[in-house]
Amino acid sequence: MLEASVWNERIYLGGEWVAPSGGQTYPVVEPATGDELGRIGRAEPADVRQAGQVATEAQRAWAALPHTERAAVLRRAGDLWNTHAEEVMDWNVREVGAVPGMAGFAQSVAAQECYEAAALPSHPHGQVLASAEPRLSLAQRVPAGVVAVISPFNVPLILGIRAVAPALALGNAVILKPDPRTAVTGGVTMARIFEEAGLPAGVLQVLPGGADVGEAFASDPSIRVIAFTGSTAAGRKVGEAAGRHLKRAHLELGGNSALVVLEDADVDQAVNLAAWGAFFHQGQICMTVGRHLVHESLYDAYVEKLAAKADHLPVGNPATEQVALGPIIDEGQRDKIHGLVTASQEAGARLVAGGSYDGLFYRPTVLADSPIDAPAFAEEVFGPVASVASFSTLDEAVKLASSGDYGLSLGIVTRDAMRGLELAGHIPTGIVHVNDQTVNDEANAPFGGLGASGTGSRHGGAEANIEAFTETRWVTLRSEPPTYPF
Numbered sequence: 001m002l003e004a005s006v007w008n009e010r011i012y013l014g015g016e017w018v019a020p021s022g023g024q025t026y027p028v029v030e031p032a033t034g035d036e037l038g039r040i041g042r043a044e045p046a047d048v049r050q051a052g053q054v055a056t057e058a059q060r061a062w063a064a065l066p067h068t069e070r071a072a073v074l075r076r077a078g079d080l081w082n083t084h085a086e087e088v089m090d091w092n093v094r095e096v097g098a099v100p101g102m103a104g105f106a107q108s109v110a111a112q113e114c115y116e117a118a119a120l121p122s123h124p125h126g127q128v129l130a131s132a133e134p135r136l137s138l139a140q141r142v143p144a145g146v147v148a149v150i151s152p153f154n155v156p157l158i159l160g161i162r163a164v165a166p167a168l169a170l171g172n173a174v175i176l177k178p179d180p181r182t183a184v185t186g187g188v189t190m191a192r193i194f195e196e197a198g199l200p201a202g203v204l205q206v207l208p209g210g211a212d213v214g215e216a217f218a219s220d221p222s223i224r225v226i227a228f229t230g231s232t233a234a235g236r237k238v239g240e241a242a243g244r245h246l247k248r249a250h251l252e253l254g255g256n257s258a259l260v261v262l263e264d265a266d267v268d269q270a271v272n273l274a275a276w277g278a279f280f281h282q283g284q285i286c287m288t289v290g291r292h293l294v295h296e297s298l299y300d301a302y303v304e305k306l307a308a309k310a311d312h313l314p315v316g317n318p319a320t321e322q323v324a325l326g327p328i329i330d331e332g333q334r335d336k337i338h339g340l341v342t343a344s345q346e347a348g349a350r351l352v353a354g355g356s357y358d359g360l361f362y363r364p365t366v367l368a369d370s371p372i373d374a375p376a377f378a379e380e381v382f383g384p385v386a387s388v389a390s391f392s393t394l395d396e397a398v399k400l401a402s403s404g405d406y407g408l409s410l411g412i413v414t415r416d417a418m419r420g421l422e423l424a425g426h427i428p429t430g431i432v433h434v435n436d437q438t439v440n441d442e443a444n445a446p447f448g449g450l451g452a453s454g455t456g457s458r459h460g461g462a463e464a465n466i467e468a469f470t471e472t473r474w475v476t477l478r479s480e481p482p483t484y485p486f
Contacts, residue, residue: 004038011041012191014054015201021046026180031097031327032317040183043207045216051205052222055146055173058202063171067121076197078114097326099318106157112443117165136477141470143171145224148217152230153179154284156186163227166465183208250457254380255408256290257438258401262414263295270413271305277437279364283384287409287439292388299390307353310364327360337383344374401427407450409438
């Protein structure tokens with residue numbers, strides 16, 4: 001399915017794999033080895049214009065199909081993710097640097113997203129409204145039209161399909177721009193799956209490209225909605241550009257999530273949660289536990305045990321070794337991580353584990369006694385770095401957890417779950433997990449953050465997806481036209 005001979009040096013436009021208009025390509029690199037696995041076409045703004053024209057025509061026909069036919073395509077796509085699971089997972093391991101467990105999880109979620117989306121075409125798409133006039137008054141949900149999806153490098157399969165699948169199911173056409181660093185996993189796989197599932201040509205197109213392609217999404221008149229997942233800095237630019245052109249932008253942005261460990265928690269259980277939340281997928285997840293807030297009575301034991309666990313986690317090539325952490329995506333990201341770690345030490349944080357790297361393999365790192373203004377505590381690191389601070393009262397815990405601009409996910413560890421839920425009510429985040437770490441995802445759950453973590457839109461669940469990818473239209477019907485005074 002993913003043979004390089006199909007997609008090498010090409011983009012997916014109008015249902016065909018064609019050369020990009022500018023003739024440029026990106027290398028497809030395996031970060032663990034530096035090997036080049038192929039080259040993907042580099043789209044240009046001219047390709048966006050052409051894709052928009054194709055999508056506009058294709059969308060009308062797609063939306064006009066019986067809802068049962070659209071649902072059937074989504075169900076077949078779900079089955080095909082499982083049929084091609086081994087091949088999809090292999091690309092995720094090699095191109096993204098995911099460990100096999102993460103690759104398997106992403107593949108499973110991709111299938112589930114399609115199954116969940118398959119229920120959307122038959123979902124009620126409107127309401128009957130009361131009216132003071134003798135007429136039938138309806139609020140009707142209709143497809144937005146053409147949806148642009150911009151997905152990031154870190155979990156390209158999940159963070160692309162969660163917008164692509166529901167947008168398609170609700171009768172839209174989609175133009176997908178995957179991050180060029182992971183364009184096979186995040187783009188080619190989706191094009192090939194939906195192609196095999198019987199999606200009509202032009203309803204899904206894949207244009208790997210740079211910021212100029214994202215800017216073209218904002219200015220192209222055929223595109224109505226932009227669904228962006230990525231950094232807060234990039235999201236601000238997307239939101240500004242969309243706003244200038246009066247387009248809706250759904251922005252799922254960065255995070256610096258807190259894990260709050262109360263005094264009644266079991267330290268070993270808390271550390272198990274913390275290590276997974278901080279180091280899974282090399283910390284390259286928006287929900288990663290960046291800030292570890294531990295009651296002073298448990299603090300020393302927590303730091304010691306978390307550091308010991310970090311020191312014993314194997315790091316290496318997930319395609320050839322049994323490891324817990326694979327490579328960072330590239331040198332730029334690695335250097336950003338290391339810069340935040342060293343700057344935090346200079347600010348007063350104490351390095352108790354990690355803080356070193358070999359090539360793109362960064363050791364899981366623990367920084368204790370972190371000042372709240374230390375860069376690795378205050379900012380999103382997007383790497384395997386745990387900053388630990390202590391608190392003495394719940395008010396102090398709330399203040400620490402609420403500090404900063406982000407508001408994505410929150411974990412609270414306590415033997416009293418209701419107390420944990422009450423505490424969560426004082427900390428503004430879009431996601432809360434009591435007695436679990438912050439990295440969780442399910443296809444039927446609304447996902448998104450507050451503040452610098454997003455604009456309030458959500459991915460996941462029927463209500464959130466219908467809100468995101470349809471427009472509301474008021475419709476009235478009378479049996480006889482009314483008579484007006486002039």
